[in-house]
Amino acid sequence: MKKWFSIFKSELSLILEDKSILLTILLAPFLYAFFIGSIYSEKEVSEIPVAVVDLDHSNLSRKVTQLIHTSEKISVEGHYSSLSDAMFSFNDLKTQGIVILPKNFQNNTMNLEGSHVELILNNTKFLTSNEINKSIQEVILTVAGGVRMQYFISNKIPVELAKQQAQPIMPVVKSIYNSTNNYGDYLLPVLLILILQQTLIIGFGQSVVHEFNHGVLLSLDKLNFFDFVQVLTAKSFYYILLYLAYFFVFYKLIFPHFSLSFNGSIFLHLFLAILFISAVILYTSLFASFFKTTIGWTEILAFSTYPLFLVSGYSWPIDAMPIGLQIFANILPSTPYFSIFNSLAKEGADLHHIMNGFVHLLILNLVGYFFLYIRFLFIKKRAFPLKLDQST
Incomplete structure (x- = not known):
């Protein structure tokens, strides 16, 4: 001992x-x-600055920009007509992401042909990039669902049935052990x-x-x-x-x-x-x-x-x-x-x-x-x- x-x-x-x-x-x-x-310490991020490059200049593209700006996590800090202009603020870290709405965005979307919306992210901060990605997806899915619903209604389909056909599967996310998600x-x-x-x-x-x-x-x-x-x-x-x-x-x-x-x-x-x-x-x-x-x-x-x-x-x-x-x-x-x-x-x-x-x-x-x-x-x-x- x-x-x-x-x-x-x-x-x-x-x-x-x-x-x-x-x-x-x-x-x-x-x-x-x-x-x-x-x-x-600030585990929840909000008001993440993003830029929108609107190549369509249509009512729908402006509506999408507005929805992005009013989303909970991100805020539109700049509107641009070309990607090169938006890259200046992105490279200077004034914005953490760039959303690119292509030409003919409204026509292709309203005709249910689909549009390719591009998203450029600063992945050096995975928390902010993840929130931007989720917020943009929610906005685009909401707009796409609304367009499909209006299309079905215009074809004399009842409103309730149009809602079901526009979004047949509604995701429901309930955080059990991570309440702040x-x-x-x-x-x-x-x-x-x-x-x-x-x-x-x-x-x-x-x-x-x-x-x-x-x-x-x-x-x-x-x-x-x-x-x-x-x-x-x-x-x-x-x-x-x-x-x-x-x-x-x-x-x-x-x-x-x-x-x-x-x-x-x-x-x-x-x-x-x-x-x-x-x-x-x-x-x-x-x-x-x-x-x-x-x-x-x-x-x-x-x-x-x-x-x-x-x-x-x-x-x-x-x-x-x-x-x-x-x-x-x-x-x-x-x-x-x-x-x-x-x-x-x-x-x-x-x-x-x-x-x-x-x-x-x-x-x-x-x-x-x-x-x-x-x-x-x-x-x-x-x-x-x-x-x-x-x-x-």
Whole structure:
């Protein structure tokens, strides 16, 4: 037990002495949380400026322009007769999109021949471009439905029947777990958890690499697996407590600060967070054992955030990925945890609703211990002959 506390104290000393670890685990979580959160602080955008290029100059094209201007999310900031003129304001970022109404727009539309309405978007801001695209589609579909209805009425079809024939399928969108129906509320909670995951991986990984090169694990051949686990447990105990506290602070303070929904039992959230943190630490220990320098570890892991997020299945269905990526995704602790968190925080699920994810996390912890044991035997077998050679 004295050895355990000795390792625990030396870990605290390492954290305080190593500025890289110190900044990663103590400053970075809050810095990135408020930085990333501020990007989505205004999760609903409105009055997005767009330009309209009217090549038809007809009553219908002017009506469409008016409908676009009065839509909830966008506002027409310029009317142009040529695309080249509209591109000036678009390139200067005075407008975020250009709607092009072609020649003969009214004639082709009224004759039910159809018209090709073009839309140019600034996709550097996906939230605004998405809202422009949806708003323009709604306007065009409304106009097209109205034209078809007038056509049917002119052919002596009763008004009610004309409505049904003009729009036989009426879409009804009801947001259940994302009441504001915007991408910010959907994405930001997981990004905040991703910040905790990545800072833990980078910070604890640096400590593990340092331990293999300068600490007790430098003489691994003298240790059995129990001693090896004792070292990692003592080193990771501080991180488990620290990041469990981070999860609590994020859930109770940062989530409400950004008006993010958080349902479910806080105790269940924290219990599952412990499983998640443990799995992350196990796999971090495993992969960090392959690195020789902390700089190399940091350089590689610093670029892993976005790929790990994409593969986790939160932004893209895992079933739609290639088989190899599906296997990789299912060995990531973030894959079941993101799903669990979503069910708890947004849907208010109970433990029996998330049993599959819970079991998945447990299995990942057990598998992590197994592969860590295999890795320990391999390193010890490789290191032991070296010690023999040195002694002779």
